[in-house]
Amino acid sequence: MKHAIRISVLACAVIAFGAPAFAQAAPSLQGDMLKDWASLKETMAKLADALPADKYSFKPTPAQQSFGERVVHIATVNNRFLGLLGGKATAPAVDAKAAAMSKETAMKAMADSFDYGTALLKEQTNQTLVQTVTAAFMGPSTRARVVWFLIGHTWDIYGQMVVYARLNDVTPPASVRP
Numbered sequence: 001m002k003h004a005i006r007i008s009v010l011a012c013a014v015i016a017f018g019a020p021a022f023a024q025a026a027p028s029l030q031g032d033m034l035k036d037w038a039s040l041k042e043t044m045a046k047l048a049d050a051l052p053a054d055k056y057s058f059k060p061t062p063a064q065q066s067f068g069e070r071v072v073h074i075a076t077v078n079n080r081f082l083g084l085l086g087g088k089a090t091a092p093a094v095d096a097k098a099a100a101m102s103k104e105t106a107m108k109a110m111a112d113s114f115d116y117g118t119a120l121l122k123e124q125t126n127q128t129l130v131q132t133v134t135a136a137f138m139g140p141s142t143r144a145r146v147v148w149f150l151i152g153h154t155w156d157i158y159g160q161m162v163v164y165a166r167l168n169d170v171t172p173p174a175s176v177r178p
Helices: 002-017 029-050 067-085 103-123 143-167
Strands: 132-135 139-142
Touching (some): 029 143, 067 103, 067 132, 067 143, 139 143
Antiparallel strands (some): 132 139
């Protein structure tokens, strides 16, 4: 009986004075997407920065894009598909050929595209993220699926960029062990 009273008093105290300080806000679709998007931006920026500027024109074979073109590809695809989310944020302008010519412009184009995605995601709610939009080759899809597509696409390009880095004796930052 004493145990039941203690639990009741503790429960009343939590209700009256709020949850303990260690309690966190409940996870949300929008919050999780923002975390993943920010983490991906950081990972991609570190990899893009790891390759020296003089290697941005490197191609593993003549038929493939250069490292700089791969970086800019992320920006152009992000910008194109993020527009499907709707919102007030404006897509950054990217001249893909010019941006791929230097490390600085390629990295800026990619960072700007991630910032555009962050701005659009902040305009969304859990409810709007599950609303349907029409996405070119994906057909009717939720806004969340569009974001997941972009995250998957960028991880795919990350894998390609890792090969470019390793062919130039650069260890990808995510693979460096302390």
